[in-house]
Amino acid sequence: MIGAGVMNMKNIKARIFFLVFLAALILSLGSTIGAATEADNSELMAEVFSAAEASLGGIEPEETLIITDIGSPAGSYAFLDDFYSEFYDRDLLYTQNLLVVQNARNSPLWFAFFDKCSGNCTYIEVSYENESEISYQVTENIDFDKLSKTPKSKAAWGEKVNSTIFNGREFAILTICNGWATGKLDYELMQCLELHNHFCPGVSSGFVLANWMEENYPLEENVSYTVFSCPSWCKEDVFVKRWDTTPGKGGIWVSSLTDDEKEALGGSPAGIFVVTDKNAGTMKAVVLGFNFDIVNAECGAKADDPAWISKYLADLWLMDKENWDTEELVSVISVTDIDEATLNEMKQAGNNPYVVLGLLDSEENVNP
Numbered sequence: 001m002i003g004a005g006v007m008n009m010k011n012i013k014a015r016i017f018f019l020v021f022l023a024a025l026i027l028s029l030g031s032t033i034g035a036a037t038e039a040d041n042s043e044l045m046a047e048v049f050s051a052a053e054a055s056l057g058g059i060e061p062e063e064t065l066i067i068t069d070i071g072s073p074a075g076s077y078a079f080l081d082d083f084y085s086e087f088y089d090r091d092l093l094y095t096q097n098l099l100v101v102q103n104a105r106n107s108p109l110w111f112a113f114f115d116k117c118s119g120n121c122t123y124i125e126v127s128y129e130n131e132s133e134i135s136y137q138v139t140e141n142i143d144f145d146k147l148s149k150t151p152k153s154k155a156a157w158g159e160k161v162n163s164t165i166f167n168g169r170e171f172a173i174l175t176i177c178n179g180w181a182t183g184k185l186d187y188e189l190m191q192c193l194e195l196h197n198h199f200c201p202g203v204s205s206g207f208v209l210a211n212w213m214e215e216n217y218p219l220e221e222n223v224s225y226t227v228f229s230c231p232s233w234c235k236e237d238v239f240v241k242r243w244d245t246t247p248g249k250g251g252i253w254v255s256s257l258t259d260d261e262k263e264a265l266g267g268s269p270a271g272i273f274v275v276t277d278k279n280a281g282t283m284k285a286v287v288l289g290f291n292f293d294i295v296n297a298e299c300g301a302k303a304d305d306p307a308w309i310s311k312y313l314a315d316l317w318l319m320d321k322e323n324w325d326t327e328e329l330v331s332v333i334s335v336t337d338i339d340e341a342t343l344n345e346m347k348q349a350g351n352n353p354y355v356v357l358g359l360l361d362s363e364e365n366v367n368p
């Protein structure tokens, strides 16, 4: 209709007037909508903090951990300034009271406020597409000692996990909060959890392996690691975070092994860490193993424990640096001097890096 109307206007002045009027109308409508959205946004973070304060009876710097994926869900960066304004208004500290985890763009924007004195955790999700509001809120006691105390308490939490009381984040929130509450969760491991977004024995093993490498092949100036995470498990995210070995920059190559291949490599291979030392002009392929049987045997988990118990107990055991020297926990499968050509061969699709190093027979791979 409007298009037809414009087409029929013969008078150029009238046409220009119409276009200017239309542009002004669009601009004024846009700014009105923008202002309305802004006003709603500024309230939302205050609402979230108030809701958590009301359900926990306060947010104290000595007792609170906040976990959130703010910044990851699409458009949620718009709340970052308000979030930090609320956060610092309560005398909370970035390294003491906060873990901002990475999440996918299509994840909801969520917050978990944990009070370590009571063990209570208030989980909040917000929606902000059309109207900004708290869309889900629940408070649960997640004190690990209480939940794992009796068969009845275990079953009760198991039911809540099944009903996804924290929308599928029960394990992540339970383990991170309880680990943090011990006061012994290394902050540099927490930084890895930002990327991994949960706390599991796999990521803990990566932290142990990373520390082993740094101790034995110090990451000095002009030294770099190239990682062949093969077989892969949650450990990889530690290397990416700690050494900046991103796939995009050619720092990490990830692939799997068959059970037969693992067996041929001693049963528990973890990966190949190539150390390039430009000072010494050397390149070494350090092949390491990591033995989870030791962790499972030592951590106190029982065979019939549900996964959330056995995994958290394994986390606790791996958090204790005194356990890192346990014999055979980290094992050296081999150390080989290699050159650039060998490194490039290891990177090629279709090549098994262990075969390139001569640790696996290529024939065996084809016909295991």
Ligand SMILES: [Zn+2]
Binding pocket: 196, 198, 199, 200, 202, 203, 234
């Ligand atoms: Zn994991």
